[in-house]
Amino acid sequence: MLPRISRALADWISAGARGIGQIEIQHDGGGFVLCHFDDIARKDLEIFRSPNDAAELAKFDDEGNYRPLKTAPNLRRGWRLELPDLEALQEALDFFYPGRLAVLAAWEANRLTTAPLRQTLHRQSGMYRVAAKISDEQIDTVVGQFCRSRGGNPGCLRTILWSRDATGARPSQHLPLEKFIAPIDQTGRGETRIPLLCQEACNLLVAEAREVVAEARETTSRAE
Amino acid sequence: MSVSSESSALLIVGHGSTVNPDSSAPSLEQAAAIRAHDIFREVACCFWKEEPSLRDALFLFSDPEIREVYVVPNFISEGYFTQTVIPRELELDGRLTTRPDGQVWKYCEPVGNHPGVTELLLRRAREVAPQVPEAETSLVIVAHGTPLNDKSAIAAKREVEKIAALGRYASVQNAYMEESPLISDWPRLTNAPNVIVVPFFISDGLHSYEDIPVLLGIGAESGAASSPRAVFRRNPHRLHGRNLYYASAIGTEPKFAEIIIEQARAFDEAALDLRPIA
Ligand code: SF4
Numbered sequence: 001m002l003p004r005i006s007r008a009l010a011d012w013i014s015a016g017a018r019g020i021g022q023i024e025i026q027h028d029g030g031g032f033v034l035c036h037f038d039d040i041a042r043k044d045l046e047i048f049r050s051p052n053d054a055a056e057l058a059k060f061d062d063e064g065n066y067r068p069l070k071t072a073p074n075l076r077r078g079w080r081l082e083l084p085d086l087e088a089l090q091e092a093l094d095f096f097y098p099g100r101l102a103v104l105a106a107w108e109a110n111r112l113t114t115a116p117l118r119q120t121l122h123r124q125s126g127m128y129r130v131a132a133k134i135s136d137e138q139i140d141t142v143v144g145q146f147c148r149s150r151g152g153n154p155g156c157l158r159t160i161l162w163s164r165d166a167t168g169a170r171p172s173q174h175l176p177l178e179k180f181i182a183p184i185d186q187t188g189r190g191e192t193r194i195p196l197l198c199q200e201a202c203n204l205l206v207a208e209a210r211e212v213v214a215e216a217r218e219t220t221s222r223a224e
Numbered sequence: 225m226s227v228s229s230e231s232s233a234l235l236i237v238g239h240g241s242t243v244n245p246d247s248s249a250p251s252l253e254q255a256a257a258i259r260a261h262d263i264f265r266e267v268a269c270c271f272w273k274e275e276p277s278l279r280d281a282l283f284l285f286s287d288p289e290i291r292e293v294y295v296v297p298n299f300i301s302e303g304y305f306t307q308t309v310i311p312r313e314l315e316l317d318g319r320l321t322t323r324p325d326g327q328v329w330k331y332c333e334p335v336g337n338h339p340g341v342t343e344l345l346l347r348r349a350r351e352v353a354p355q356v357p358e359a360e361t362s363l364v365i366v367a368h369g370t371p372l373n374d375k376s377a378i379a380a381k382r383e384v385e386k387i388a389a390l391g392r393y394a395s396v397q398n399a400y401m402e403e404s405p406l407i408s409d410w411p412r413l414t415n416a417p418n419v420i421v422v423p424f425f426i427s428d429g430l431h432s433y434e435d436i437p438v439l440l441g442i443g444a445e446s447g448a449a450s451s452p453r454a455v456f457r458r459n460p461h462r463l464h465g466r467n468l469y470y471a472s473a474i475g476t477e478p479k480f481a482e483i484i485i486e487q488a489r490a491f492d493e494a495a496l497d498l499r500p501i502a
Binding site for chain 2: 003004005052055059060066068069070071097098099102103105106109111112113115123125126199200202203204207
């Protein structure tokens with residue numbers, strides 16, 4: 001029997017999923033061909049054949065900048081990755097979108113635990129402890145910019161499954177309702193695509209919350 | 225229970241970085257090397273500052289066949305991450321944590337605690353300066369020093385003592401980026417005609433690419449256009465009448481993969497020692 005995570009991937013593929021995040025997945029005999037979804041028509045793509053190549057392809061954007069958040073919508077273009085089977089596909093996707101298939105499989109098995117943002121922030125220690133001081137209004141703005149699927153800064157293609165706090169409130173009113181509903185795909189293509197889920201605020205958002213608190217404090221102390 | 229290719233998984237925990245693309249490389253490379261050996265049913269990495277996160281790692285080993293997960297911190301020493309961040313984020317109760325489904329998570333010691341690190345430091349020193357007689361060489365192990373609850377300075381000191389006791393090098397000493405003895409004082413700290421400097425870090429990054437080279441006086445030679453790794457290829461540097469050899473971070477040594485496996489095995493051996501005497 002296939003391991004649970006491979007089975008979840010296989011199910012999505014046989015259900016007709018066109019891809020995951022910004023990646024298009026096409027069947028090729030028993031194998032798979034991957035490319036950036038804006039490159040489908042291109043004939044001049046550089047060809048790669050190992051799932052390990054995905055690690056390098058995912059590392060930098062088109063401008064050569066390092067991508068600290070792999071689910072940000074800035075995957076580089078110009079490549080075509082040919083993979084022999086499902087196992088290789090899973091390996092490659094674990095480099096493109098690390099951990100996402102595992103989290104999706106847990107969600108489908110009803111075993112995924114999510115954490116409200118305030119709980120994540122309160123758990124922090126050291127330099128991040130101060131992030132917990134962020135106000136609800138600041139959360140509304142920061143999450144609205146940071147996690148936005150399109151046109152965000154940096155933006156992120158995950159569907160948010162966490163609430164702001166124990167009340168269950170949505171973290172941001174600036175984001176459309178679909179941003180919080182799984183398994184709706186966040187690329188806006190209206191296709192069946194394997195969803196990228198966010199069960200808990202990432203470290204980058206926590207760092208951003210800390211920045212917001214620190215900046216606000218600086219502004220206040222300057223005004224005094 | 226000991227490590228089994230049927231029922232054991234390995235989780236390598238690294239720091240990772242939001243700015244340095246090379247930070248996670250050693251953990252990923254070692255994971256790939258260990259995977260190829262079929263010692264564990266599954267091998268995965270997770271990172272504090274990269275994906276998959278430590279929180280994601282809670283969902284990586286969902287198959288019921290996986291009965292135990294060995295968690296090995298790819299850190300150079302005990303410290304804030306191994307004692308506070310990792311247990312908290314992975315929801316570990318202590319060395320041994322049983323999850324609701326009965327899966328057991330075994331929290332192993334960080335790689336830097338393993339006695340084999342000494343041998344790897346010696347190996348790295350030989351590699352970087354293969355023709356140079358050890359008796360005419362000063363070896364300097366450089367660590368960061370000072371940050372809150374960072375025990376890497378203590379670990380680096382322990383390594384220096386062990387290597388010095390072998391009596392092979394003209395001198396062996398510690399130096400730090402932010403506390404004395406400062407690495408920038410190397411011409412005064414060392415006396416042999418050859419000097420080998422090995423950074424006591426898990427991965428290469430700003431510290432080993434730029435900060436330490438600048439402190440050593442070889443930083444200005446790096447052209448902006450060249451790869452950051454070029455700094456390790458220009459040995460020896462002729463400076464202050466000595467030959468200076470500069471190595472890359474010790475954690476990039478491929479043999480660290482073996483140390484990771486041994487730290488997992490050591491967990492069960494230590495647990496045996498702790499059994500109450502009947
Ligand atoms: S918190 Fe989640 S949705 Fe927001 S940027 Fe991080 S990973 Fe993406």
